[in-house]
Amino acid sequence: MLKFSKLFLIISLFSFIACNNHSKDEGNTEKVEQKEVNLYSDRHYEVDNEIFEEFTKETGIKVNIIRAKADELINRLEQEGANSPADLLITVDAGRLYRAQEKGLLQAINSEKLNNSIPNQFRNPEGYWFGLTYRARIIVYNSQKVDPATAPTYESLTNPEWQGKVLVRSSENIYNQSLLASMIATQGADKAKEWATGVVRNMARNPKGNDRDQMKSIMAGVGDVALVNSYYVANMINSDDSAQQAVGKAMGVIFPNQDDRGTHVNISGAGVTKSSPNKDHAVQLLEYLTSKDVQEKFAGANYEYPVVAGVKKSIILESWGEFKIDTVNMALLGKYNRDAIMTFNEAGWQ
Amino acid sequence: MTRQYNIWFWISAFITTLVLIPIVTLFVNIFSADSEVWDHLVETVLTSYITNTLLVALGTVLLALIFGISTAWCVSVFNFPGRKFFSWALILPLSIPGYVAAYTYAGIFDFTSPVQTYTRDLLGIQTMNFDVMTMENIILILSVCLFPYVYIICKNSFSKQSSDMLDAARILGQSKLKSFFTIALPLARPAIVSGAVIVIMEVLNDYGAMKYYGINTFTVSICQVWFSFNDVNSAIKLSMYLMLIVLIFIVIELLFRGRAKYSSSNSSSKPLERTRLKGFQAFIIFLICFTPLLIGFIIPVIQLTAWSCQTAHKVINKAFWQLVQNSFLLAIFASAFTVLLGILLTFSVRASKNKLSKLLSKVASIGYILPGAVAAVGVIIPFIFIHNNLIQLIKGYDIMRGLIVGSFIALGFAYFVRFLVLALNPMDSTMEKVSSNIDDAARVLGASNLKTFFKINLPILKNAILGAFILIFVNVLKEIPLTIILRPFNFDTLAIKGFELAKNEQIAESANLSLIIVIAGLIPILFLNKLMTEQKG
Numbered sequence: 001m002l003k004f005s006k007l008f009l010i011i012s013l014f015s016f017i018a019c020n021n022h023s024k025d026e027g028n029t030e031k032v033e034q035k036e037v038n039l040y041s042d043r044h045y046e047v048d049n050e051i052f053e054e055f056t057k058e059t060g061i062k063v064n065i066i067r068a069k070a071d072e073l074i075n076r077l078e079q080e081g082a083n084s085p086a087d088l089l090i091t092v093d094a095g096r097l098y099r100a101q102e103k104g105l106l107q108a109i110n111s112e113k114l115n116n117s118i119p120n121q122f123r124n125p126e127g128y129w130f131g132l133t134y135r136a137r138i139i140v141y142n143s144q145k146v147d148p149a150t151a152p153t154y155e156s157l158t159n160p161e162w163q164g165k166v167l168v169r170s171s172e173n174i175y176n177q178s179l180l181a182s183m184i185a186t187q188g189a190d191k192a193k194e195w196a197t198g199v200v201r202n203m204a205r206n207p208k209g210n211d212r213d214q215m216k217s218i219m220a221g222v223g224d225v226a227l228v229n230s231y232y233v234a235n236m237i238n239s240d241d242s243a244q245q246a247v248g249k250a251m252g253v254i255f256p257n258q259d260d261r262g263t264h265v266n267i268s269g270a271g272v273t274k275s276s277p278n279k280d281h282a283v284q285l286l287e288y289l290t291s292k293d294v295q296e297k298f299a300g301a302n303y304e305y306p307v308v309a310g311v312k313k314s315i316i317l318e319s320w321g322e323f324k325i326d327t328v329n330m331a332l333l334g335k336y337n338r339d340a341i342m343t344f345n346e347a348g349w350q
Numbered sequence: 351m352t353r354q355y356n357i358w359f360w361i362s363a364f365i366t367t368l369v370l371i372p373i374v375t376l377f378v379n380i381f382s383a384d385s386e387v388w389d390h391l392v393e394t395v396l397t398s399y400i401t402n403t404l405l406v407a408l409g410t411v412l413l414a415l416i417f418g419i420s421t422a423w424c425v426s427v428f429n430f431p432g433r434k435f436f437s438w439a440l441i442l443p444l445s446i447p448g449y450v451a452a453y454t455y456a457g458i459f460d461f462t463s464p465v466q467t468y469t470r471d472l473l474g475i476q477t478m479n480f481d482v483m484t485m486e487n488i489i490l491i492l493s494v495c496l497f498p499y500v501y502i503i504c505k506n507s508f509s510k511q512s513s514d515m516l517d518a519a520r521i522l523g524q525s526k527l528k529s530f531f532t533i534a535l536p537l538a539r540p541a542i543v544s545g546a547v548i549v550i551m552e553v554l555n556d557y558g559a560m561k562y563y564g565i566n567t568f569t570v571s572i573c574q575v576w577f578s579f580n581d582v583n584s585a586i587k588l589s590m591y592l593m594l595i596v597l598i599f600i601v602i603e604l605l606f607r608g609r610a611k612y613s614s615s616n617s618s619s620k621p622l623e624r625t626r627l628k629g630f631q632a633f634i635i636f637l638i639c640f641t642p643l644l645i646g647f648i649i650p651v652i653q654l655t656a657w658s659c660q661t662a663h664k665v666i667n668k669a670f671w672q673l674v675q676n677s678f679l680l681a682i683f684a685s686a687f688t689v690l691l692g693i694l695l696t697f698s699v700r701a702s703k704n705k706l707s708k709l710l711s712k713v714a715s716i717g718y719i720l721p722g723a724v725a726a727v728g729v730i731i732p733f734i735f736i737h738n739n740l741i742q743l744i745k746g747y748d749i750m751r752g753l754i755v756g757s758f759i760a761l762g763f764a765y766f767v768r769f770l771v772l773a774l775n776p777m778d779s780t781m782e783k784v785s786s787n788i789d790d791a792a793r794v795l796g797a798s799n800l801k802t803f804f805k806i807n808l809p810i811l812k813n814a815i816l817g818a819f820i821l822i823f824v825n826v827l828k829e830i831p832l833t834i835i836l837r838p839f840n841f842d843t844l845a846i847k848g849f850e851l852a853k854n855e856q857i858a859e860s861a862n863l864s865l866i867i868v869i870a871g872l873i874p875i876l877f878l879n880k881l882m883t884e885q886k887g
Binding site: 177207240 | 395460561562565566570573576578582669738842846850851
């Protein structure tokens with residue numbers, strides 16, 4: 001029994017010391033004047049860390065990061081208000097940047113470098129946010145079953161010929177939401193709802209799994225076509241697992257709607273926060289991320305498309321060739337996000 | 351119990367208040383007006399979400415009870431080959447987060463898995479549609495991951511039951527099985543209920559596993575309301591309703607229990623004696639214990655190991671070991687802190703002899719039901735309030751820094767709010783078995799409350815405390831939503847990093863981190879098991 005009481009006391013003592021120790025540490029780091037920039041980021045890619053390290057080496061500015069879902073970060077920014085330590089909000093969807101801007105959490109940045117290197121369609125005209133990379137919502141198909149000549153567009157996925165053959169993940173997914181939002185923006189709410197209902201009618205099964213699972217299900221014969229993000233296909237083709245590679249390579253890839261409005265794309269981007277304590281550093285980091293040589297690595301490692309023109313793309317993206325991009329204003333993806341989710345719910349797209 | 355407002359009452363009231371701060375902060379939202387989002391949900395999806403939630407919750411809790419009670423009973427009353435091993439190994443499934451198990455099982459059986467590839471080759475077919483991602487399977491997976499909650503508490507309760515009553519039943523001609531249903535099970539009721547409540551709360555809180563399997567539950571709609579509709583208030587409101595429902599269940603249970611007492615007043619009672627089993631009977635008992643362990647731990651760990659071998663070269667580096675260190679320190683301190691306050695609360699409730707403080711301690715455990723992301727909001731708001739108001743008063747920013755969101759204090763506080771129930775439940779159900787006459791005897795003999803606590807209560811609570819520590823340690827290790835939003839800059843844990851990789855559809859890479867969580871969970875379980883057996887001997 002004695003032993004146990006001792007253990008108990010030791011642990012109590014331990015936690016007490018730990019608490020004390022900790023506050024000392026906090027104090028110490030505070031006193032050292034260091035150049036830093038604080039990120040709230042929704043990007044979860046390994047390569048980001050490497051690039052930030054190089055940035056620190058070049059500039060002496062330390063990059064501090066908290067990663068979470070954009071919505072959680074936006075909520076935290078809102079709560080923290082003027083005392084927020086964050087300098088830069090990074091998301092993987094234009095809609096969330098729009099939302100942060102609407103809530104007054106971002107500030108306009110006027111940087112000639114950024115304005116010159118990032119094409120208009122990938123950034124907010126007033127400089128509230130900037131796209132860093134983009135990704136396409138494409139259609140993949142079973143290349144053994146589907147003739148590329150009859151390959152569908154977004155709209156024709158609702159045609160009777162695809163009945164019971166369409167695979168797609170749940171409507172909770174932001175990329176599906178932004179695709180539907182782009183349709184609401186360009187074709188109106190009724191057309192968009194008709195489309196969502198049509199896709200639900202043609203679904204091979206209730207939405208489940210992630211984008212890779214949709215491709216695996218094509219191979220399993222559950223369905224013939226799937227809506228997925230471009231970089232997942234490339235990631236599968238480059239997988240360490242030969243079975244996954246086989247699935248990736250068996251996929252036929254279509255960039256839909258080349259004959260009309262173009263393929264839907266979404267950006268991963270960033271905006272400087274309104275309360276940013278290190279605004280100059282934040283802008284410096286943005287400029288660094290959009291410089292040509294960094295763009296190649298930043299976008300390439302995850303098979304995303306670089307926003308800066310003339311930057312070399314990864315080999316797979318090169319092999320898929322150039323494609324026509326839907327030039328709908330990125331801010332509209334955010335503006336119609338809410339309507340898109342309501343439409344999904346009404347259409348029964350789980 | 352008479353109503354007294356002594357120092358112990360105020361201590362218990364203080365601890366309870368701490369837990370209630372974030373909950374009350376959130377509760378205020380329930381009075382906000384219904385938004386159009388709310389109407390929209392009611393019109394479209396809410397009914398099916400609620401049905402799904404009930405189906406999964408009931409199914410899981412039923413299966414978890416079957417697994418948990420049967421294994422606890424087998425380990426407590428039979429002697430069979432492997433009993434010693436099972437008595438601690440059955441806790442192991444707890445170290446696997448529900449979403450990891452769900453992803454793993456999907457991976458084991460999906461198109462590119464060795465299982466399917468091999469089967470297809472064997473049968474000489476190209477395509478095969480075998481879908482693991484169904485509601486039945488998620489119920490099975492969650493129940494094998496969660497049954498240890500029931501197992502631990504029930505085993506503890508069975509071990510405190512006296513053999514006298516069972517002996518009496520046997521003498522009166524009841525079979526062992528029958529006396530289990532008529533004597534042991536009813537006696538273990540408080541333990542079973544608290545185990546079941548934890549399982550239900552865990553299921554209600556799950557987001558990752560359910561979403562991946564395409565099953566929309568109440569929690570999914572809470573997150574949808576927040577994240578997609580950007581309506582934090584409605585989201586908080588929904589989770590408050592969820593909390594109310596669970597609260598009502600708890601109150602109903604307490605009412606039904608009524609005046610029934612579960613403490614055995616006979617101090618000379620001997621503990622249960624184990625029957626030695628051999629041959630076929632022993633084999634059956636072995637299977638009963640082995641099956642949930644196989645599904646809930648052995649199979650997923652084999653798959654995780656296979657994935658790790660594939661991807662370790664990409665994941666294991668210096669940063670990886672930093673993650674291990676972060677996770678361990680965080681879990682040790684957070685669980686020690688929570689357990690200490692849990693002990694203090696349990697003891698002060700008992701010493702205060704005040705019904706109100708007992709009720710308050712029950713209310714304090716509802717922090718567990720809040721979906722992690724929502725609980726985080728409840729913590730953020732008061733901390734930011736303190737920060738923004740005090741920072742004007744005290745310019746010494748160094749001192750204040752410890753108190754802001756994104757400090758370890760905020761994070762530790764959040765764990766405390768959320769996991770206190772895991773400390774309270776096992777201690778409560780042990781304490782309920784111990785007649786308060788013992789305390790009174792000690793007091794009559796001149797021992798102070800404090801001395802009674804150290805000499806009498808603490809030793810009795812020993813196993814419950816160790817159990818609580820393990821539970822909270824493992825839970826902090828795998829916790830995601832609170833940690834992700836409340837953590838300091840540049841602070842990653844294994845669970846968070848693993849979740850990020852999984853979200854990025856790099857399941858095989860994330861296996862390395864999940865595996866460390868599993869191993870990390872093993873160490874304290876083994877250590878404490880050793881400690882416990884040593885003391886018995």
